[in-house]
Amino acid sequence: MTTDAFLADCRARLALDLLSNTWNAVVLWALRDGPKRPVELRERIGGISSKVLTETLRRLQFNGLVDRHAHPGAPPRVEYQLTALGRTLLAPIDAVGAWAFEHGDEVMAAQEAECRGARTRSRTAIIRGESPR
Numbered sequence: 001m002t003t004d005a006f007l008a009d010c011r012a013r014l015a016l017d018l019l020s021n022t023w024n025a026v027v028l029w030a031l032r033d034g035p036k037r038p039v040e041l042r043e044r045i046g047g048i049s050s051k052v053l054t055e056t057l058r059r060l061q062f063n064g065l066v067d068r069h070a071h072p073g074a075p076p077r078v079e080y081q082l083t084a085l086g087r088t089l090l091a092p093i094d095a096v097g098a099w100a101f102e103h104g105d106e107v108m109a110a111q112e113a114e115c116r117g118a119r120t121r122s123r124t125a126i127i128r129g130e131s132p133r
Contacts, residue, residue: 018063018089023048023056025093028065028082032090035069035081065089 019025030036030044042053057080060066065086071077082090 015092018065019092019096021056021059023052024060024065025089025096027053027056027060028086028089029093029097031066031080031082031086035079037077037079041080060086 026045026048027041030041036044038050038053038057041057042048042050045053048056057066057068061068061080064083066080067083069079069081071079
């Protein structure tokens with residue numbers, strides 16, 4: 001393994017890839033209090049489709065962050081819970097959440113300013129007869 005974050009086999013890149021998917025972090029956080037059934041996860045998270053939740057849980061399971069437990073009986077019941085490895089990501093997720101809480105307004109203000117600037121540049125280009133970018 002290399003430590004160059006731009007190379008495919010870098011562990012830092014692996015970790016960032018895991019956390020950069022919005023639903024990965026959200027599902028891991030939703031499982032922090034213990035095992036949950038998919039329907040419980042959807043209710044707790046909100047705004048996630050069954051398909052996306054299933055894909056996310058499979059991805060997290062593939063990476064060793066979540067365990068799937070199928071309970072016999074009728075109807076069949078499945079629960080997901082964090083593995084010990086998955087629990088190690090809760091602190092970094094919490095840190096990112098704290099950063100977002102502290103700096104989210106600044107980021108949104110920068111985005112709004114950039115959008116206003118882009119609209120102004122576009123209008124100016126149209127007035128000059130140039131192609132807007």
